[in-house]
Amino acid sequence: xxxxxxxxxxxxxxxxxxxxxxxxxxxxxxxxxxxxxxxxxxxxxxxxxxxxxxxxxxxxxxxxxxxxxxxxxxxxxxxxxxxxxxxxxxxxxxxxxxxxxxxxxxx
Amino acid sequence: xxxxxxxxxxxxxxxxxxxxxxxxxxxxxxxxxxxxxxxxxxxxxxxxxxxxxxxxxxxxxxxxxxxxxxxxxxxxxxxxxxxxxxxxxxxxxxxxxxxxxxxxxxxxxxxxxxxxxxxxxxxxxxxxxxxxxxxxxxxxxxxxxxxxxxxxxxxxxxxxxxxxxxxxxxxxxxxxxxxxxxxxxxxxxxxxxxxxxxxxxxxxxxxxxxxxxxxxxxxxxxxxxxxxxxxxxxxxxxxxxxxxxxxxxxxxxxxxxxxxxxxxxxxxxxxxxxxxxxxxxxxxxxxxxxxxxxxxxxxxxxxxxxxxxxxxxxxxxxxxxxxxxx
Numbered sequence: 363x364x365x366x367x368x369x370x371x372x373x374x375x376x377x378x379x380x381x382x383x384x385x386x387x388x389x390x391x392x393x394x395x396x397x398x399x400x401x402x403x404x405x406x407x408x409x410x411x412x413x414x415x416x417x418x419x420x421x422x423x424x425x426x427x428x429x430x431x432x433x434x435x436x437x438x439x440x441x442x443x444x445x446x447x448x449x450x451x452x453x454x455x456x457x458x459x460x461x462x463x464x465x466x467x468x469x
Numbered sequence: 470x471x472x473x474x475x476x477x478x479x480x481x482x483x484x485x486x487x488x489x490x491x492x493x494x495x496x497x498x499x500x501x502x503x504x505x506x507x508x509x510x511x512x513x514x515x516x517x518x519x520x521x522x523x524x525x526x527x528x529x530x531x532x533x534x535x536x537x538x539x540x541x542x543x544x545x546x547x548x549x550x551x552x553x554x555x556x557x558x559x560x561x562x563x564x565x566x567x568x569x570x571x572x573x574x575x576x577x578x579x580x581x582x583x584x585x586x587x588x589x590x591x592x593x594x595x596x597x598x599x600x601x602x603x604x605x606x607x608x609x610x611x612x613x614x615x616x617x618x619x620x621x622x623x624x625x626x627x628x629x630x631x632x633x634x635x636x637x638x639x640x641x642x643x644x645x646x647x648x649x650x651x652x653x654x655x656x657x658x659x660x661x662x663x664x665x666x667x668x669x670x671x672x673x674x675x676x677x678x679x680x681x682x683x684x685x686x687x688x689x690x691x692x693x694x695x696x697x698x699x700x701x702x703x704x705x706x707x708x709x710x711x712x713x714x715x716x717x718x719x720x721x722x723x724x725x726x727x728x729x730x731x732x733x734x735x736x737x738x739x740x741x742x743x744x745x746x747x748x749x750x751x752x753x754x755x756x757x758x759x760x761x762x763x764x765x766x767x768x769x770x771x772x773x774x775x776x777x778x779x780x781x782x783x784x785x786x787x788x789x790x791x792x793x794x795x
Contacts (some may be wrong), residue, residue, distance in 0.1 A: 388753050390760035393731040397738070401749035405743050406738060406756075 373449040377427040379463040381420040381452055387460045390448060391428060398460050416451050417461075426452060461468045488593075489608070489652040490663040490707070497515050499589055500700045501667035507726035510707060511663070512604045516576045521658035522591050524566055524579040528558050532568060536745040549595070549745060557599055564591035573603025586691045586698070593666035598650045598742055602751065606652040606663065607758035608742035611713075613662050614638045614647035620708040621790045622651050623771075624740055625716035630779065633675040634716070637783030640683045645669065645703045650742055652753070653710060655758045660710045664703035670696040675779055711789060713762065714771045722774040725782075727789050730770045732763040 383389065389398040389409075396414025398407040409417060416433060423429035426448060434444040455461040486493040486501045495516035533550030536557075541548055549562040553571070560566035565588045568577040576596060580588040602608045611624040612635040621643075623631045632648050639645055647665025654661045668691065676684055676697055688701030714727070715736065737759040746752075762768075769789075773782055 386749070390756055392734040392760060392763045395734055396679060397734045397756065397760075399752055401752055404747045404752060406735075408734070 373445065376449045376452045376463065377425065377430065377445065378466060379426055380424060380466045381422050381426050381429070381455075381461050381463055383417075384460055384462050389414075391418075398455075400458070400460060403459075406459060412447075413451055416448055417455070420448070420452070420461070487664065487705075488667070488703075489597050489647075489650065489665050490606040490654055491597065491601055491604065493597075496637055497580065499592060499667075502664055502702055502705060504705065513572075514574050514576065514600050514604070516578055519577045519579055521566060521579040524568060524577055527577060528552070528568055530553055533558055544634070547591070547595070549599075551745075556603075559591070559595050559599065559763035561591050564588050567592070567596045568605065569596060570626050571603065571678050573600040587694060589666075589668060589691075590670075590694070590698070593668055594650065597666065598652070601652050601663075602743050605754065606654055607755060607762075609626055609651045609653065609740045610649065611651040611740065612648045612669075613651050613665075613710075614643035615646055615704050615708050616643050616661075616787065616790045618708065621786075622662060622710060622713045623716060624651075624713060629716045629718050630782070631716065632669060632671060633779045634783055634786060636669065636671050636687060637677060637779050638787055639701070640679065641783060641787055642687050643787070645701050646708065647703060653758060653762070654707060655761045660762055661707040662710045663707045664705070667700055667702050668698055669701055670698050671696075672696050678773075678778065678780060692711055695781045710762070710766050714767065714786065715769045716771050716773065718773040720775055722772045724772070724774055725777055725785065726770075726772045727785070728770050728772075730768050732766075732768040734759060734763065737763060 387398055387400055388403040389396055391414055394411060396409040396417060398409060419429040419433050420426060421422065423432065429446050430441060430445050433448065434441045437444065452461065475493060481496045484495045484498050485504060485780040486495055486499065487504065488501050490511050491514040492511045493514050493516055497516050527746040533552040535548060536551045550558045555568070556571035557569045558566065559569065564583060565578065567582040591644050598608050609624060611622045612631040613620050613622040623634050625631050635648060646662050648669035650665055652663040654663060669687070671687065686698035691698040691700050724784065738755065741755055771786065
């Protein structure tokens, strides 16, 4: 079980990175679910509407931190709360090979 | 079928057909709409009748990877092999062997030498649908009829009554689109149901409740093989898909109902007809097609309790569809 400090460091790493959909993944939104397809594995992954919106935001943002800020404004929630949820999601999507983390483009 | 000219030389007749979105130019005669789609609709495919030995020259046996086999009690029955360059080989003893090019534009068909009609069961159930899917159409396990010029699809597990419902709707005046395999075109112009094979297979129990006149209205009897197979010309053009009904039947269903449902992506995705097509291109296009269907086509759950007859179901569906398809 990772320690709290390990989790915090992992989240910090995520926040400064650009999270992009893996080349072998594609997703489409349905009424109550977003389906992410891993083209290599032929596997489908379902995201609830909130996670689907988060994936949308991640895919369109320069960094995970930027996506967090947008979502916090959209949902009217505190940034630390959204940060936790988004970085947790990033961890899950990374584990399933559905997103990749890259260095953010320099401004 | 070769024909003889006045000079005695044999010429091979060509037959134009349209099915599953394909405008087919064929040397093989088979049931179906004997006219091509109007210009601009559908995609082209060529079917050539060949001798089994010629087919084997194009594809030596065991030269591909087996992607599907369906066995009966006696042993192997239907086999589908895939080769990255050559495409697909589909074969079943007594039903012939067929090669479908990897782009779905060419089919070589070695039908059984004793002729008959049954080879068309495999041809319509597997060969043409594969060619259609390889050319980009989304294939679903569903039947469909046209009501007031708009398509209504009926999806369900095998044995639930898709064909029975379609058959009774045809008797009641609907127009035939397809039985068992529904080819959908998706894209900027919306979701369209393409006419399928000119054949439907009706269970004896459903025929028993029809009058002789109603049975005749289903089409020309081709033969019997557990079910009675009718030749029936489908509609001439693709039609907008205005409703998709999912049939649920069984003892757990307490009362008849037709209810609008948010389409479950799992159900849509699982409804793909050719489950062995697992390459990235097909998986992606199937997901996109399902997303478009979910976004544009009303999906209804049709719950049928025990004791409700197929004619009664058809009557209630026709009434509902007339409103849904408007």
